[in-house]
Amino acid sequence: MKKLFILPLTLLLGLLLVACSQDKESDSGKKTVNADKTAEETSKDESLKVDKGLLNVEVTIPASFYEGQDIDKAITEAKEEGIKDAVKNDDGSVTYKMSKSVHKKMMKELKESVLKTVEELKTSDDFTSIKDVTYNKSFTEFTLTVNKGEFENSFDSMASMGLAIVGMYYQLFGGTDPEKFKVTVIFKDESNGEVINTVVYPDDLNNEEK
Structure with a gap:
């Protein structure tokens, strides 16, 4: 695949992650009534969902999209911008792991x-x-x-x-x-x-x- 795909992917991923980060910061300023009770219930609920893999999404991008690029740098930047984890696979592809909410926002963008x-x-x-x-x-x-x-x-x-x-x-x-x-x-x-x-x-x- 031609290299022209690489730059748009890097820019697009960055823009989407920034947008998601801004939304997250905005949401964090909202009301937190009944904090103790709500936090406890939410924690139990989320723990159950995490165990079932319902809160995380994994996406694998082929190696051809990173041709000529510094993959390690791309992974570091992705993590800094809100991706939970990013792993370079043996075939050169990269698997990103993110929360379901971040993924939903990325798909919307x-x-x-x-x-x-x-x-x-x-x-x-x-x-x-x-x-x-x-x-x-x-x-x-x-x-x-x-x-x-x-x-x-x-x-x-x-x-x-x-x-x-x-x-x-x-x-x-x-x-x-x-x-x-x-x-x-x-x-x-x-x-x-x-x-x-x-x-x-x-x-x-x-x-x-x-």
């Missing part, structure tokens, strides 16, 4: 990032052939409706890269098997619905590098 990317593509002056963008609920497939004449005389196919990046991140942090995550981007002619081109990530990137 990731979804917003995907939707923002979609809206930017629909309104951008850089990809004028793109008239509409639709997607499925899991962000594994995006369909770009384009003006065929304009599309074939431009580099607007590169728009698929941005969608692939945010789509893959959403899947990986959502728990998709690192060996199975894919994003399919379909380009269709706005006049008749004809499929002009289909790109599957990361498969097509890997094939280009061979």
Whole structure:
């Protein structure tokens, strides 16, 4: 996989962790009535949930996303920003362990990032052939409706890269098997619905590098 995936992952993870940290600090200022009784009940309840693994989420990011990067530094920064634990595996991948609340907030931020990317593509002056963008609920497939004449005389196919990046991140942090995550981007002619081109990530990137 190309190195261009690395920087967005580092930045995105950092932004999400900061956002979660800020939310946590805000929540800590709220009321704490009946502290002794509530704390005791909460402690018992949480202990039970932890034993069942209901409060923690583990996410594994493939080694290819860290190519050329200092993984140890990335792990240290993740822990400093609120991730409970991060471990480098033998295959070079990294497994992050976080609370369920942090993970929920991260997924919300990731979804917003995907939707923002979609809206930017629909309104951008850089990809004028793109008239509409639709997607499925899991962000594994995006369909770009384009003006065929304009599309074939431009580099607007590169728009698929941005969608692939945010789509893959959403899947990986959502728990998709690192060996199975894919994003399919379909380009269709706005006049008749004809499929002009289909790109599957990361498969097509890997094939280009061979």
